[in-house]
Amino acid sequence: MRGMSIIVKKVVQLMSALIFVFGLYIVSHGHIDPGGGFTGGVVLAGSFIVLILAYGVDYFKLKKQKEITSLFENVSILILLLFGLSGLFAGSFYFFNNYLSPGAPGTLISGGLIPFYNLFIGIKVGATMFVIFLALTIYKEEASK
């Protein structure tokens, strides 16, 4: 995949950071507003995908990116599982127990463990989407060599 014209590159340079921040907003406010981890994660992945589409495959060191993204994906799902396990040792002894206090509904710090779940599912979904896209681009380049 080759890069696109200079206009597209400049617009993407300006926009991708905004898209990333918007994804972070959706993830972090998932327990208050519509949105949440899954949606925000895909938006985060989109902010990287749009960069690669504009600049082409050769511009970034995608091999290393893929390793790091795979690591993020695996570690975040492990942390989710550990959060679920931690519910066994607190409160009423069941898996995925929401043992922190709910707090005042509608404020940013509320919902017990739900913001943490949202954060890590966001990282996980974003990394998965991005890794699938990276696999489709990298391995094609390898095959054509």
Next chain:
Amino acid sequence: MENLLVILLVMMIVAAIMAIHAKDLLSSLIAQGFVGYGLVICFILLRAPDLAIVQIVVETVTLIIMVSVLHDSTRKEIQVPAGKRDIYTYSLSFVLVGLMLYYFNRAIATLNPFGDHALRMSDFYAREAVELSGSTNLIKGVLWDFRALDTFGEATILFAAAAGVMAILRIKGRKE
């Protein structure tokens, strides 16, 4: 609103049929994108903003991935000549679709009227979820408090999907 939904759904059905029968695979993808974004408008009309956001984002990313796959392979559809077996498959699918429509029709008669669908369980969720989970987004409250194990299963499915893509596409470690 129901008339608008009917118009939209008919257009989506036409686009879906077009996606199957288009000669050029890129136009088939565009028709499929029409189906996806039409579903977004349906969700917004039915007042489900959470689902609408998920649908619009996932639709965009999957369309990008599919176009990038199509970019590397051929745009022409592979034509398989019709054989004798097609008669059986078509007739069987017609019979199954007819059966399904019949039972849908029977089932619709027993459902609540359109828009009045609060069952016993969801009624409890709608009343108590904010207080019990502390999250004003009811969907996340249900997904990550009452039904967290199911949601974890969904995350595992995504993980399996990524692992499957890796296993199919990797070149190193594959014996030629």
